Amino acid sequence: MRSFIEAYCAPKQEIPRRVYLGVSALVGLVLLAGWCLLAYSGLVRPDFLPTPVAVVQAAIKAIENGSLLANTVFSVSEIMGGFILASIVAVPLGILMGSFKVVEAAIEPVTNFVRYLPVSALIPLLILWVGIGIEEKIAVIFIGTFFQQLILIADVSRLVSHDLLDVSYTLGADRRTVVTRVLIPATMPGVMDTLRVTLGWAWTYLVVAEIVSADQGLGYFIMNSMRGLFTDRIFLGIMVIGLLGLLTDQLFKLIKNLLLPWAAGR
């Protein structure tokens, strides 16, 4: 233990990949072991904490009757709808907002007002306006992610080095060229990171919206399981959301490395 700390625990120090994976796996196993211990020893009642096996069985059942897939597909399409819509508007607008003071003056005050409104507070209003269907979920996700994306992407754009723009002018670029050939490419790594982070938030808003009112989706699946005290199904729903999050996160990293190899490792 002493030598482990000695060898690998300096601030910002790189560690070998096998040590990295080993530590990750160890923590995973410890968590699983803790869960087993609590569940199988009877320390916690089974209707509060299901056993891992019960969750796997619930998973098999939910896969067989198709409810897991249907609800997952439904939630994922809601997420994609809201998230893609928000991103399509927020990315260009955020880049302009961070680099053009006029755009900033026009948009930032409103954004900062809306940004601090909890989206959950708007859900009742949205239900009144657009009902409880997929449109409402998309609206919730849109409002929840759009304004955050706008602020984060504006910051990315603001942080693009002035010298990078100036050197482009001295190479003969006009304003339009500076925006399209320099400003936009320079923001891309930051934009990808922002999208990756905000996609995680989108899941939160979706589940909140589904728990308030829905008849399909993973949030609904969880809520409905609670009504029958099916904690194994609740666990299943939570785990599927977690796994989907992990998957999309990795997917984003992969896309970033493929599209922006020059920024890899930043």
Next chain:
Amino acid sequence: MAGRAKLVIDNVALRFEPKHGPPVTALDNIFLEVGENEFSVIVGPSGCGKTSLLRLVAGLIKPTEGAIYLDGMQVTKPGKDRGMVFQSYTLFPWLNVQDNVEFGLKIGGLPLEERRDISSRFLAQVGLTGFERAYPKHLSGGMMQRVALARALANDPEVLLMDEPFGALDSQTRALMQEMLLEIWQRSSKTVLFITHDIDESILLGDRVYVMTARPGRIKEMVEIDIPRPRTVDVLTSPEFMSIKRRIMRSIHEEATKALG
């Protein structure tokens, strides 16, 4: 405009009013002429406004008073006739070395084949043949500045503006870069306006060295460097170098003392 001067900085002043505090005169009463093919160096303490002066020439900022002329035409905005190398690393990280060097040529609409010809020629001059496909993140600081120099030269500017381009490099690398720059300049005879706070560098490189004062920035003195060319870093130990250095140091020292006291 006056005589055969390529670049004329005519009685330029730069003032600005900060939100808090009194107005600042960054540059005042600057008059400077750079002849065709001449290597002029401005040397001065940090904060004397020498970078602002270079940015004025580049057209990136506008003077409060006076005007700047290139070949008799007043400078009003940045343009590719005034190429610039910055102290900070300004390569485009998403472009490889070759595409960085060709940036100006490409937006100028030059066909690919001609671009490749030009970029390989200048990459050879800065000793980076073989690095065409490398991305900036894989290059050292010295290599990045060499690409930046090649990029500025590839555009064939009338004047090359250099803002302490070697300031962030270690002293060995800096010496190599200075010799490389001398060699390239010897061959191309570009008109160069170079800024530094390093007195040795100013004497080694320049035909003329302008000593700048701080707050407000003014040209205090012009020193002709008559050390014969071609020069190498061996110049740095010659007696004539020493006597020029003494003169410039004394001049700057007076200013620094004034600024402190």
